[in-house]
Amino acid sequence: MQRQLQQILQGRETSDGAGVRIKRSLGQHQHARFDPFLMLDEFGSSSADDYIAGFPAHPHRGFETVTYMLEGHMLHEDHMGNRGHLRSGDVQWMTAGRGIIHSEMPQQEHGLMRGFQLWLNLPAAEKMKPAHYRDIPAADIPQANLPGGGRIKVIANTAVINDKIVSGPIQGLTTEAIYWDVHLPQHAEFNHAIPSEHNTFIYVYEGDVAIGEDRRKLTQGNAGLLSKGDELKVQALGADTRFLVISGKPIKEPIVQYGPFVMNTTDEIEQAIQDYRAGTLAS
Numbered sequence: 001m002q003r004q005l006q007q008i009l010q011g012r013e014t015s016d017g018a019g020v021r022i023k024r025s026l027g028q029h030q031h032a033r034f035d036p037f038l039m040l041d042e043f044g045s046s047s048a049d050d051y052i053a054g055f056p057a058h059p060h061r062g063f064e065t066v067t068y069m070l071e072g073h074m075l076h077e078d079h080m081g082n083r084g085h086l087r088s089g090d091v092q093w094m095t096a097g098r099g100i101i102h103s104e105m106p107q108q109e110h111g112l113m114r115g116f117q118l119w120l121n122l123p124a125a126e127k128m129k130p131a132h133y134r135d136i137p138a139a140d141i142p143q144a145n146l147p148g149g150g151r152i153k154v155i156a157n158t159a160v161i162n163d164k165i166v167s168g169p170i171q172g173l174t175t176e177a178i179y180w181d182v183h184l185p186q187h188a189e190f191n192h193a194i195p196s197e198h199n200t201f202i203y204v205y206e207g208d209v210a211i212g213e214d215r216r217k218l219t220q221g222n223a224g225l226l227s228k229g230d231e232l233k234v235q236a237l238g239a240d241t242r243f244l245v246i247s248g249k250p251i252k253e254p255i256v257q258y259g260p261f262v263m264n265t266t267d268e269i270e271q272a273i274q275d276y277r278a279g280t281l282a283s
Helices: 268-278
Strands: 003-009 012-016 022-023 037-045 054-062 063-069 074-079 083-087 091-095 102-105 112-121 132-136 142-145 152-158 159-162 164-167 177-186 189-195 199-206 210-211 216-220 222-226 231-235 242-247 256-258 261-263
Touching: 003 216, 037 063, 037 199, 037 242, 063 074, 063 083, 063 152, 063 177, 074 091, 074 132, 083 091, 083 132, 112 242, 142 159, 152 159, 152 164, 159 189, 177 189, 177 231, 199 210, 231 242, 256 268, 261 268
Parallel strands: none
Antiparallel strands: 003 222, 012 022, 022 037, 037 112, 054 102, 063 091, 063 112, 074 083, 074 102, 091 132, 142 152, 152 177, 159 164, 177 242, 189 231, 199 222, 199 242, 210 216, 210 231, 256 261
């Protein structure tokens, strides 16, 4: 059964960090989540004033952040001593777990800075596991040409293209998260199986697409939450169409969020705040 476009979350301009301009679709408010996904931000500007202040040191607990850089150069530093240079095409996969304190600061004073940050929830059993950080250079992210034209980049999980399995660098997540970046020429279609139990959404960042049998339109800068089904069909309506396919198994647990802390109960949030104030969040 083909998945249909069920709900559109329009990207809204806002700011985060020390004043970085972003467009937020998922995560605008607590009812704009899509289990297990908490938030998706797109950042993109050629004006340094929109990004130069960056994201100074701040904490996280209870989830994962995935930063995918399309253009630009950002430096990650954290309390564990990691220093990661995120350049065009690179991905940073960070598991906050029990706690991490990190910064993400631009390493350029002019030019285009563009990319995405996704927040992926962790189940209760994993929220207090040790923090982990991984840099994934663009060269380690496999790409494949699609049979009808265009190409796919597989960041997480796998895709089957021309009867060949394309495995992304991120595997083995409890949520079985899928993260694909699909590029299509005009009128080309992307067809692929998708696990029926997953929640799946599409974010269009170039052009417009038509989804499913009823060909409902999803336009640039918006996230489309899809209905249940085991087949994905997306057609490009314009030239050089680009979109993210993000999918995962729902956790089905309570969510209590206070800024950068995402836990299951209010007591756990209060403990996170106390730990941060006491300097033990990331110990």
